[in-house]
Each structure stands twice: as C-alpha cells, then as structure tokens.
Amino acid sequence: MQIQLSAVVPVPLRERILQRESDIWNRDVTFQPGQFVKIKAPSGTGKTTLVHYLYHIRYDYTGTVSVNGKPWQSYNRDQLSAIRQGQVSVVFQDLRLFDQLTALENIELKRVMQPQPFYPREKALEFAERLGVTHVLQQSGATLSYGERQRIAIIRALMQPFEWLMMDEPFSHLDEANADKAARLIADECHARKAGFILTDLDHDQRFDYTVSYLL
Amino acid sequence: MQFNEILKKIIHTGVGRGRFWMASVGLGIAMLLILVALQVHTNFNELLYGRRNQNERADYLVVNKKITNDMMGRPELTVFRPEELKDIAAQPFVEDFSIITAAQYNVRLEADQLGFSTLAFFESVPDTFIDVKSDDWKWQEGEQLVPIIVPRDFTNMFNFGFALGNNMPQFSEETIKTLSPGIVISQGMRTASFRGRIVGFSDRISTVLVPQTFMDWANGIYGTGAAKAPSRIIIKTKDPSSTELTTYLEEHKYVTDEEKTKYSKIRGIVQIIVSAVGFFGLVLLMFALLVFSMFIQLVIESYRNEIRLLITLGASPGQLQRYLLRQFIPMYLITGVIAFAAVTGLQWWASGLLAERNMFVSEWPGIIALAATAAILVLVYAVNWMAVRKHIAEHT
Structure with missing residues (x-):
C-alpha cells in the first residue's frame, strides 16, 4: 500500500508553512510499502495535523493525499473502516482511550472489532507483559498515568493487521528504558507484518532503523 | 469478549429509557387498535359472506x-x-x-x-x-x-x-x-x-x-x-x-x-367506527415512530464523541447500526407479539360470544391481522434503521 502526498498544504498553517522550507508540505512525497519513515518536526509545524491527514480524519488541506493511487476522498465510509481495520493502524498523540473501559477492554475493543481477530487474547496479555503494564490492565482508562495510557494505546494499535502504522510522538511520556521496549515491540510487529510506519517526533532518535527521514 | 459487549459499556441505551418505554406502550396500543380494526372488518365479512353463516x-x-x-x-x-x-x-x-x-x-x-x-x-x-x-x-x-x-x-x-x-x-x-x-x-x-x-x-x-x-x-x-x-x-x-x-x-x-335492510345502517355505523379506530391507530403509530426516531437521535447525540472515536478507530457504521438496532428491536418484537396475542385473545372471546348467537367467526385472527402485524414491525424496523443510519452518518 503506497501513500502519496502531492502539494499538501494545511489551510490554517498556510502562511507559516510557505515561509519556510519543508520536506513534506507543498511537495510530492511517496511513502513506499514497508518503509520505516521518521518525520522530525519542531513544535507548531503541523506534526499532528499531518498524522491526521494521513489517517484521514482531518480534511482542511489543499493538494491530495492518495492511498494506492486514489485520493482519500474517493473512499466511502465502509471502505475507510475496512482500511482502518485491516491496513492502517494509528497511535494518536492524545492517545484516545475510552475512559469508561478498562485498559484491557480498550485493547480488546480493537482486537475484536474484526469478526475474525488477527491475534488471540493471549497476545494482548503478552504485549502488556513486554511493556510492563500487566498490573494496570483491569484499571479504568481514566485512572492510568499518561505513560501507561501511551503503552496501552501502542498495544491497541498492534492488535490488528496493518500495512502502515501511523504514530504521533508515541514515546513522549516514556522513559528511555520503556521507550526502547516499546520501540522493539513495534519494530518486531512491523517486521512480522512486512509493514511500514510513519513516526513523527520532535527530535532525532536511534530507536529504529529508519529507511528515510524527513523534516517537516 | 465480543465487540458488542464492549460497545454496551461505551454506548448505554439507557438514556431516556422512560421515553422509549412510553413509545413502546404507544406502539403496542397503536398496533392493537389497527389489528382490532382489521379483525372486526374480517369478522364482519365472514358474518356476511362466510359459509358457516348460511342463513345470512x-x-x-x-x-x-x-x-x-x-x-x-x-x-x-x-x-x-x-x-x-x-x-x-x-x-x-x-x-x-x-x-x-x-x-x-x-x-x-x-x-x-x-x-x-x-x-x-x-x-x-x-x-x-x-x-x-x-x-x-x-x-x-x-x-x-x-x-x-x-x-x-x-x-x-x-x-x-x-x-x-x-x-x-x-x-x-x-x-x-x-x-x-x-x-x-x-x-x-x-x-x-x-x-x-x-x-x-x-x-x-x-x-x-x-x-x-x-x-x-x-x-x-x-x-x-x-x-x-x-x-x-x-x-x-x-x-x-x-x-x-x-x-x-x-x-x-x-x-x-x-x-x-336495516343491517345496512348498522353496518355503515360499524364501518365508520372501525375506520375511526383504525385511523386513530395509524396516527398513534406515527407518533410512536416519531418518538422512536427522536429517542435514537437522543442516544446517538449523547454519545457522539464515543461514536466518532469508534469510527476513527475503524468501527464501521454498519457495525454500530447493527449494535444500536439490536438494542431496540427485541422490544418491538415483544410489543408486536403481545399486541397480536391480545388480538388473538379478543378474537377467541368474541367468537365464543357470537357463537352463542349463532353467528360464526373464526376463533383465530385472520391472515390480514397477521400480515398487518408483520407489516407494522417491518415499518418500525425500517424507520429505526433509517434513523440510526442517518444520525450515525452525521458523525462519520
């Protein structure tokens, strides 16, 4: 699954963006299947906005974002949900867990969303173990610390099949050790699926073997 | 854990449940009135033309x-x-x-x-x-x-x-x-x-x-x-x-x-009463459908953030529609069954009463009443389905 950006400029950031150089905005960029893509972005350059455009939950831009040669806009609601269940997964910066569910239920929600789950339930427990959040699985999403929520959100994103994983500052609230564990898990899961990811962050890092790096 | 079980924790259809119950009672009464009107019509025809009522x-x-x-x-x-x-x-x-x-x-x-x-x-x-x-x-x-x-x-x-x-x-x-x-x-x-x-x-x-x-x-x-x-x-x-x-x-x-020929007058009066009852039933049915639609809108409105997030995470509109409909449909089915059962009981009672006067009608409700029950349930389902679809679409 190929993702192409073609002269994409966010309407609200238009003035600011056109004044400075960017590897992404207002350019033609193609993300090839299986690439590990890092997008380094200083604050206020539209990092989260870009992830939302790539995941197609925000539409206030000029230019086109194409998936498999077709602009996002040409996919209908059902096709979109099929893509989100089977081809593109996401870790939002604001994580977006359901407070009324426990941590485990938040993970399960994504796992059983497909009639034939990609992974058995044990896999969720295994990932929780790897990231050190087993003890919070039965707690309500509302009571978790930000770091715990971040790890739950990562595990949730890994419960489904995907070709692309979008991540918006996925390690921002994790210490080095936990961030490395999470990165290893993500890399393992991407390799297992032969999938690529697009990760945005503020700084440089060496956690992944990036195929390509952009400056937003 | 099934997807719908998790949804149940996110979207509670309990909000405004009182209104839903009242609308269900309204639906039941509406169905009863319509079915009674149709059944009386069927019985009247049977009395006039039925083989068992030879003298007539x-x-x-x-x-x-x-x-x-x-x-x-x-x-x-x-x-x-x-x-x-x-x-x-x-x-x-x-x-x-x-x-x-x-x-x-x-x-x-x-x-x-x-x-x-x-x-x-x-x-x-x-x-x-x-x-x-x-x-x-x-x-x-x-x-x-x-x-x-x-x-x-x-x-x-x-x-x-x-x-x-x-x-x-x-x-x-x-x-x-x-x-x-x-x-x-x-x-x-x-x-x-x-x-x-x-x-x-x-x-x-x-x-x-x-x-x-x-x-x-x-x-x-x-x-x-x-x-x-x-x-x-x-x-x-x-x-x-x-x-x-x-x-x-x-x-x-x-x-x-x-x-x-005096029966023609009685028959005219009965027809007017039956039509009025049937009409009233239809009006009541319309109101019940309206309340159901509003109830669905209320539920979906009060969970619009959750529904948006579910859609964002990849839940399909169809999955949510099916979940929501599944919360309401059993109630409609039960209402329909109760209304039909009540008409069956009334018919049985009426046939006994009429038989004492040598007027014979079936002990069971006619096929028209059964068909009407099915038709009303299909209508209720269709209206609900459209309401759920419309309001979910507003949030995707």
Missing part, C-alpha cells in the same frame, strides 16, 4: 314501488317498466330476480268447514324463490287440487287477531294444512272450481302463492288477454345489508322489507 348468505327481498298519493287510482304508475326491470337485473347486488306474477282473474276462497267465504287473490313466483320446501308443491293441468302457500303472517293475524277477537278457535299450522278450502276462479261469466291445499307458510313472500304452472294456465284461460305488467318483483341478493342496495332502492323510490 343470500336473502330474498320483495320490492315494489312506493305508492304515493299521486299514484292512487293510477295503477299504471306502480308497475315496473321493462327498462326498469333491466336496470335492476344489471345491478351487481342482484344475484337473481323474478317478477311476481299476479292473477288476471278473480279468486274466491270457500272454507265450508268454517262456514266462511272470502274474496282472495293469487300470485306466483318461480319455485327457486320460495322458502317452503314441499313435495306437494306442484300442479299439472287437469289436477283438481291446487297447492297454496300463505304467508306465516296471515296465520298469525288469524290466530292472534281475528280468532281471539271473534271467539273463533285458533288453528295450528298442522290443522290449517289439513283444510281444503274451495277455490273458485272466474272471469266474467266463466268460472272454474278447485280444491285448495295449504302446503306451507312463507316467511319470505307476503302473498298467497300458487304454483307457476297453475298461474300460467289460469291466466291463459281466465285472464283478460293482455299480460299485466308486474308491480312486485323478488330479488335474490347475497347481502341485503349492502349500502349500495339500500341506496339504489332509495334513489328509485322502491320499497322493500326494511327489517332485512
């Missing part, structure tokens, strides 16, 4: 023109013209009809045993119109004995009016049948004598009947020559209470036994 199946009406003051002394105005007869025969409610043939000769009855002699008259109709079945009801030229059918009203008038008032004995029908009054028919100077024999009593035709063969023979020999135009006719109709029939009679100033 076909009826005979003797029809004549109304004699007004203007017509007095002008008998030609009271007879049916050929085009009028043709028009009557062409009416859809007329299954069969015949003119009543009047005698064109004078008749005198002499009951020697009673020392009693009276002027009389004869009329005749084809045998199929006669409600008296008797083997003696036949006559051939040369036979001396003429069978006669008299209206039951006559014997009643004699027994309870005339006989009591004049200190004469009352006669049973069996006794009357054994009498053989002398019959003298005459035209001018020509006369002929026969023996009469009363073979039956008619509730249907209020006249003195002789067999058609006798009438034809006697009119031929003792008639005035010119055939007399009929002034009374008898029609056979499936449904004497048909409003079409009564309207037709009224329009043409014909009269008949109103006792038999």
Whole structure:
C-alpha cells in the first residue's frame, strides 16, 4: 500500500508553512510499502495535523493525499473502516482511550472489532507483559498515568493487521528504558507484518532503523 | 469478549429509557387498535359472506314501488317498466330476480268447514324463490287440487287477531294444512272450481302463492288477454345489508322489507367506527415512530464523541447500526407479539360470544391481522434503521 502526498498544504498553517522550507508540505512525497519513515518536526509545524491527514480524519488541506493511487476522498465510509481495520493502524498523540473501559477492554475493543481477530487474547496479555503494564490492565482508562495510557494505546494499535502504522510522538511520556521496549515491540510487529510506519517526533532518535527521514 | 459487549459499556441505551418505554406502550396500543380494526372488518365479512353463516348468505327481498298519493287510482304508475326491470337485473347486488306474477282473474276462497267465504287473490313466483320446501308443491293441468302457500303472517293475524277477537278457535299450522278450502276462479261469466291445499307458510313472500304452472294456465284461460305488467318483483341478493342496495332502492323510490335492510345502517355505523379506530391507530403509530426516531437521535447525540472515536478507530457504521438496532428491536418484537396475542385473545372471546348467537367467526385472527402485524414491525424496523443510519452518518 503506497501513500502519496502531492502539494499538501494545511489551510490554517498556510502562511507559516510557505515561509519556510519543508520536506513534506507543498511537495510530492511517496511513502513506499514497508518503509520505516521518521518525520522530525519542531513544535507548531503541523506534526499532528499531518498524522491526521494521513489517517484521514482531518480534511482542511489543499493538494491530495492518495492511498494506492486514489485520493482519500474517493473512499466511502465502509471502505475507510475496512482500511482502518485491516491496513492502517494509528497511535494518536492524545492517545484516545475510552475512559469508561478498562485498559484491557480498550485493547480488546480493537482486537475484536474484526469478526475474525488477527491475534488471540493471549497476545494482548503478552504485549502488556513486554511493556510492563500487566498490573494496570483491569484499571479504568481514566485512572492510568499518561505513560501507561501511551503503552496501552501502542498495544491497541498492534492488535490488528496493518500495512502502515501511523504514530504521533508515541514515546513522549516514556522513559528511555520503556521507550526502547516499546520501540522493539513495534519494530518486531512491523517486521512480522512486512509493514511500514510513519513516526513523527520532535527530535532525532536511534530507536529504529529508519529507511528515510524527513523534516517537516 | 465480543465487540458488542464492549460497545454496551461505551454506548448505554439507557438514556431516556422512560421515553422509549412510553413509545413502546404507544406502539403496542397503536398496533392493537389497527389489528382490532382489521379483525372486526374480517369478522364482519365472514358474518356476511362466510359459509358457516348460511342463513345470512343470500336473502330474498320483495320490492315494489312506493305508492304515493299521486299514484292512487293510477295503477299504471306502480308497475315496473321493462327498462326498469333491466336496470335492476344489471345491478351487481342482484344475484337473481323474478317478477311476481299476479292473477288476471278473480279468486274466491270457500272454507265450508268454517262456514266462511272470502274474496282472495293469487300470485306466483318461480319455485327457486320460495322458502317452503314441499313435495306437494306442484300442479299439472287437469289436477283438481291446487297447492297454496300463505304467508306465516296471515296465520298469525288469524290466530292472534281475528280468532281471539271473534271467539273463533285458533288453528295450528298442522290443522290449517289439513283444510281444503274451495277455490273458485272466474272471469266474467266463466268460472272454474278447485280444491285448495295449504302446503306451507312463507316467511319470505307476503302473498298467497300458487304454483307457476297453475298461474300460467289460469291466466291463459281466465285472464283478460293482455299480460299485466308486474308491480312486485323478488330479488335474490347475497347481502341485503349492502349500502349500495339500500341506496339504489332509495334513489328509485322502491320499497322493500326494511327489517332485512336495516343491517345496512348498522353496518355503515360499524364501518365508520372501525375506520375511526383504525385511523386513530395509524396516527398513534406515527407518533410512536416519531418518538422512536427522536429517542435514537437522543442516544446517538449523547454519545457522539464515543461514536466518532469508534469510527476513527475503524468501527464501521454498519457495525454500530447493527449494535444500536439490536438494542431496540427485541422490544418491538415483544410489543408486536403481545399486541397480536391480545388480538388473538379478543378474537377467541368474541367468537365464543357470537357463537352463542349463532353467528360464526373464526376463533383465530385472520391472515390480514397477521400480515398487518408483520407489516407494522417491518415499518418500525425500517424507520429505526433509517434513523440510526442517518444520525450515525452525521458523525462519520
């Protein structure tokens, strides 16, 4: 699954963006299947906005974002949900867990969303173990610390099949050790699926073997 | 854990549940009213046309023109013209009809045993119109004995009016049948004598009947020559209470036994009541559907953030629609089953009640009521489905 950006400029950031150089905005960029893509972005350059455009939950831009040669806009609601269940997964910066569910239920929600789950339930427990959040699985999403929520959100994103994983500052609230564990898990899961990811962050890092790096 | 179980924790359909219950009760009442209206209609048809209600199946009406003051002394105005007869025969409610043939000769009855002699008259109709079945009801030229059918009203008038008032004995029908009054028919100077024999009593035709063969023979020999135009006719109709029939009679100033057509008035009233009940049911159904739609909107509105996030995470609109509908549909089904069960109970009760009066309707609700139940449930489902679809689409 190929993702192409073609002269994409966010309407609200238009003035600011056109004044400075960017590897992404207002350019033609193609993300090839299986690439590990890092997008380094200083604050206020539209990092989260870009992830939302790539995941197609925000539409206030000029230019086109194409998936498999077709602009996002040409996919209908059902096709979109099929893509989100089977081809593109996401870790939002604001994580977006359901407070009324426990941590485990938040993970399960994504796992059983497909009639034939990609992974058995044990896999969720295994990932929780790897990231050190087993003890919070039965707690309500509302009571978790930000770091715990971040790890739950990562595990949730890994419960489904995907070709692309979008991540918006996925390690921002994790210490080095936990961030490395999470990165290893993500890399393992991407390799297992032969999938690529697009990760945005503020700084440089060496956690992944990036195929390509952009400056937003 | 199933997806829907997790959804249940996110989207509680308990919000505004009171309104949902009230709407369900409204739906139940609406269904009941509609089903009752349809069932009453079905029952009425069965009473009128059903095989088991044979006595009601076909009826005979003797029809004549109304004699007004203007017509007095002008008998030609009271007879049916050929085009009028043709028009009557062409009416859809007329299954069969015949003119009543009047005698064109004078008749005198002499009951020697009673020392009693009276002027009389004869009329005749084809045998199929006669409600008296008797083997003696036949006559051939040369036979001396003429069978006669008299209206039951006559014997009643004699027994309870005339006989009591004049200190004469009352006669049973069996006794009357054994009498053989002398019959003298005459035209001018020509006369002929026969023996009469009363073979039956008619509730249907209020006249003195002789067999058609006798009438034809006697009119031929003792008639005035010119055939007399009929002034009374008898029609056979499936449904004497048909409003079409009564309207037709009224329009043409014909009269008949109103006792038999009085059902048309009752039927008209019943139809109006049934229609009103059905209409009220439909209005109530509309309101119930409106409340359901508003309830669905309320639920979806109050969980719009959750629904948006679910869609963002990849839940399909279809999955959410199915989940939401599954929360409501069982209630509708139960409501429908209860309403149909109530109608079934009412029907069973009504059929028992009617059977005591020799009116037979099915103990079970008709196929129309069943079909209506299904149709209403399909309608409710469709309206709900559209409401859920519409409001979910607003958040995707």
